[in-house]
Amino acid sequence: MEKILEQLIIYQTLDREALVRLMADPSPALGAHLADAARKVCEEHYGTAVFTRGLIEFTNCCRNDCLYCGIRRSNRKLHRYRLDKEQILACTDQGYALGFRTFVLQGGEDPWFTVDRLEAVVAAVHARFPDCAITLSVGERPREDYERFYAAGADRFLLRHETADDAHYRTLHPREMDPEHRKACLYALQAIGYQVGTGFMVGSPGQTVEHLVSDLLFIQALQPAMIGIGPFIPHRDTPFRDQPPGTLKQTLKCISVLRLMNPKALIPATTALGTIDPTGREQGILAGANVVMPNLSPVAVRGDYSLYDNKICTGEEAAECRDCLAARMKKIGRTLAVDRGDAIGYGPKAGESRHRF
Ligand code: 5AD
Ligand code: FES
Numbered sequence: 001m002e003k004i005l006e007q008l009i010i011y012q013t014l015d016r017e018a019l020v021r022l023m024a025d026p027s028p029a030l031g032a033h034l035a036d037a038a039r040k041v042c043e044e045h046y047g048t049a050v051f052t053r054g055l056i057e058f059t060n061c062c063r064n065d066c067l068y069c070g071i072r073r074s075n076r077k078l079h080r081y082r083l084d085k086e087q088i089l090a091c092t093d094q095g096y097a098l099g100f101r102t103f104v105l106q107g108g109e110d111p112w113f114t115v116d117r118l119e120a121v122v123a124a125v126h127a128r129f130p131d132c133a134i135t136l137s138v139g140e141r142p143r144e145d146y147e148r149f150y151a152a153g154a155d156r157f158l159l160r161h162e163t164a165d166d167a168h169y170r171t172l173h174p175r176e177m178d179p180e181h182r183k184a185c186l187y188a189l190q191a192i193g194y195q196v197g198t199g200f201m202v203g204s205p206g207q208t209v210e211h212l213v214s215d216l217l218f219i220q221a222l223q224p225a226m227i228g229i230g231p232f233i234p235h236r237d238t239p240f241r242d243q244p245p246g247t248l249k250q251t252l253k254c255i256s257v258l259r260l261m262n263p264k265a266l267i268p269a270t271t272a273l274g275t276i277d278p279t280g281r282e283q284g285i286l287a288g289a290n291v292v293m294p295n296l297s298p299v300a301v302r303g304d305y306s307l308y309d310n311k312i313c314t315g316e317e318a319a320e321c322r323d324c325l326a327a328r329m330k331k332i333g334r335t336l337a338v339d340r341g342d343a344i345g346y347g348p349k350a351g352e353s354r355h356r357f
Contacts, residue, residue: 001021001022001025001027001030004018004021004022005022005030005033005034005037008022008257008260008261009037009041009260012260012261012262012263013220013261016213016217019213019216019217019257020209020210020213022257023209023212023213023216023253023254023257024209028249030253031249031252031253031256034253034256034257034260034287035252035256035286035287035288037256037260038255038256038257038259038260038287038288039259039286039287039288041259041260041263041288042259042263042288042289042290044263045263045264045344046290046344048333048334048335049290049334049335049336049337049339050285050290050291050292050329050334050335050336050337051102051266051290051291051292051336051337051339051341052099052100052102052291052292052293052294052322052325052336052337052341053100053102053103053104053135053268053291053292053293053341054091054092054095054098054100054102054103054104054293054294054296054318055104055106055293055294055295055296055297056083056088056091056092056095056103056104056105056106056296056297057106057107057295057297057301057302057305058082058083058087058088058105058106058107058121058297059081059082059083059107059108059110059112059113060078060080060081060082060107060108060301060304060305060306061080061081061082061107061108061110061112062107062108062109062110063108063109063110063111064108064109064139064173064174064177065173065174066162066172066173066174066177067171067172067173067174067205067238067239067240068172068201068204068205068232068234068235068238068240068308069235069238069307069308070235070237070238070306070307070308070309071108071305071306071307072238075237075238077237078237078304078306079304080304081301081304082107082110082112082113083297083298083301085117085120085121085124087298088105088121088125089124089125089128090298091103091296091297091298091318092125092128092129092132092296093128094296094318094319095296095318096129096132098318098319098322099322099336099338100132100296100322100338101131101132101133101338101339101340101341102132102133102134102135102156102340102341103125103129103132103133103134103135103296104135104136104137104158104293105121105122105125105134105135105136105137105138106136106137106138106158107137107138108139109138109139109140109141110138113138115141115142115144115145115148115149118136118138118145118149119148119149119152122134122136122149122152122153122154123152123153125153126152126153126154127153130153131340132340133155133156133340133341133342133347134153134154134155134156135154135155135156135157135158135197136149136154136156136157136158137157137158137159139159140159140181140182140185141185143188143192146185146188146189146192146194147192150192150193150194154194155194155195155347156194156195156196156197156225156226157189157194157195157196157197158196158197158198158199158226158228159182159185159186159189159196159197159198160197160198160199160200160201160228161179161182161183161186161198161199161200161215161218162182162200162201162204163179163200163201163204163207163211163214163215164200164211164214164215164217164218165210165211165214166179166180168204168206168207168211169182171205171206172204172205172206186198186222186224187222190222195225195226195342195343195346195347196222196224196225196226197224197225197226197227197228197266198219198222198224198226198227198228199219199226199227199228199229199230200215200229201229201230201231201232201246201272202229202230202231202232202246202247202250202251202254203231203232203244203245203246203247203250203251204232204246205232205240205243207232212254216254216257216258216261219258219261219262220261220262223262224262224265225265225266225342225343225346226265226266226267226268226291226343227258227262227265227266227267228267228268228270229251229254229255229258229267229270230246230251230270230271230272230273231245231246231247231248231250231251231272231273231276232245232246232308233245233246233272233275233276233308233309233310234308234309235306235307235308235309236309245276246276247276248273248276248277248280248283251273251276251280251284252283252284252287253287255267255269255284255287255288255289256287256288258288259287259288259289260288264343264344264345265343266290266291266341266343267288267289267290267291268284268289268291268292268293269281269282269283269284269285269289269291269292270284270293271293271295271311271312271313272307272308272311274312274313275308275310275311275312279328281325281328282328282329282331282332285329285332285334286332291341292325292329292336294313294318294321294322294324294325295313295316295318295321296318296321299314299315299316299317302314302315322336
């Protein structure tokens with residue numbers, strides 16, 4: 001195993017067989033080695049700065065029915081909401097004052113947000129804060145929509161592939177959702193010029209080590225600027241209510257291996273990681289992650305953006321979340337950066353137009 005670890009550090013990749021051996025090995029010492037190596041690589045590129053993104057969960061209405069997700073359309077128990085443009089702008093105002101220079105607008109696949117409406121939101125945020133990066137996380141849409149959002153000022157797009165194994169994908173999603181279409185969206189977003197983020201859940205029902213390795217190899221081929229992963233956590237009003245959650249240990253190991261395979265990527269320590277363990281996000285940073293995403297959504301709707309049970313930060317105001325994370329990071333020798341936080345090799349360059357089409 002030592003040889004494999006050494007190879008991974010030097011070549012930043014391994015073949016499938018070696019990755020399977022690595023990911024299947026439950027040794028805590030191996031996890032600790034991987035975390036140390038990943039943290040070192042991260043510090044070489046990004047120092048001890050941790051980037052922040054202000055998360056605005058602007059709609060929990062969703063036309064999809066993913067079996068794991070609490071905001072799936074079949075969940076009749078959920079109170080549905082959407083924020084209008086003015087409410088979203090109020091979140092960005094508050095966030096800007098708190099030092100955020102990138103906003104993530106995340107929502108379910110909500111047909112009320114037509115291309116015109118969402119484009120207007122992006123344009124309004126961009127006009128107000130031209131120095132901020134705008135990240136969209138709004139699921140699968142026609143390429144034309146993606147192009148219009150980009151032209152209106154969106155810079156980045158988060159779309160997790162969820163699992164790179166097509167057969168596994170079909171067990172997590174209803175029939176009408178197509179893994180090939182989802183991947184095609186990721187390639188289209190990259191071709192348009194977005195900094196793209198993808199990712200997957202660790203420990204989703206039916207996931208095997210082989211599936212996990214397919215995720216690692218898919219990400220290596222895609223070369224995304226951002227990689228978001230977190231443990232699967234069951235939601236009481238979904239078909240997966242009785243499934244076991246993903247573990248802290250396996251999620252941390254995935255973060256470390258992803259860092260070693262993608263040294264310059266932006267990797268968040270996610271809310272889901274902070275939900276399965278009170279110090280999950282700190283441990284994520286120490287295992288190679290370098291981004292945190294404090295919540296800027298109005299407290300009145302926080303609880304309704306219920307992807308999984310016991311989600312943290314549902315009662316805290318934006319400033320409280322930011323201060324809480326700043327304190328947590330300080331404790332582990334990290335400082336929150338007031339910066340757009342572009343991945344190395346990405347972001348605006350002097351004199352170059354960002355519009356490629
Ligand atoms: N547990 C963990 N993560 C989840 N997501 C959705 N439902 C769950 C769950 N039950 C993740 C998906 C999605 C992201 C926004 O949240 O990976 O892409
Ligand atoms: Fe939200 Fe700690 S980050 S309360």
